[in-house]
Amino acid sequence: MAETSFSSDLMRSCADLVILTLLQNRPMHGYDIFVSMENIGDGQFRFKQGTLYPLLYRLERSGWIAAKWHVPPEGKKRKMYSITKDGKRVLSERLQQWRRFTDSVNAILKECSDD
Structure with missing residues (x-):
C-alpha cells in the first residue's frame, strides 16, 4: 500500500467534500x-x-448526512450513512468552490512554473 503523499492539512481541507x-x-x-x-x-x-x-459524527450533527442502523441477514449491525437534502446542497456549493479553487491554484502554478 502506498504511503499517503498528501499533507494532513490538505486531507482535512477536502474531507467533507470527499465523504x-x-x-x-x-x-x-x-x-x-x-x-x-x-x-x-x-x-x-x-x-x-x-x-x-469523528468526521462522520460532525457531518451528522451538521445535518449533512443521516445515520441509520442496519442489520444485514448474515452480518453484524452497522451504522449506514446517507447524504441528506442539506448535504446535497452543501456538496454542490463545495464542488463549485473546489473547482474555482483548483483552477486558480493551477493557473498560478502554470504562470509561475519554470517550464
Missing part, C-alpha cells in the same frame, strides 16, 4: 467509506479510522 461525494452514490457504512476513499483515491487518500468517525 459527501461518496455518499451521493449510495448509503455506506463507515468502513466502506474508508475503503472506498483508499481504493478510488489510488491508495493516496487515507484517513485513520479514528479520524474518519
Whole structure:
C-alpha cells in the first residue's frame, strides 16, 4: 500500500467534500467509506479510522448526512450513512468552490512554473 503523499492539512481541507461525494452514490457504512476513499483515491487518500468517525459524527450533527442502523441477514449491525437534502446542497456549493479553487491554484502554478 502506498504511503499517503498528501499533507494532513490538505486531507482535512477536502474531507467533507470527499465523504459527501461518496455518499451521493449510495448509503455506506463507515468502513466502506474508508475503503472506498483508499481504493478510488489510488491508495493516496487515507484517513485513520479514528479520524474518519469523528468526521462522520460532525457531518451528522451538521445535518449533512443521516445515520441509520442496519442489520444485514448474515452480518453484524452497522451504522449506514446517507447524504441528506442539506448535504446535497452543501456538496454542490463545495464542488463549485473546489473547482474555482483548483483552477486558480493551477493557473498560478502554470504562470509561475519554470517550464
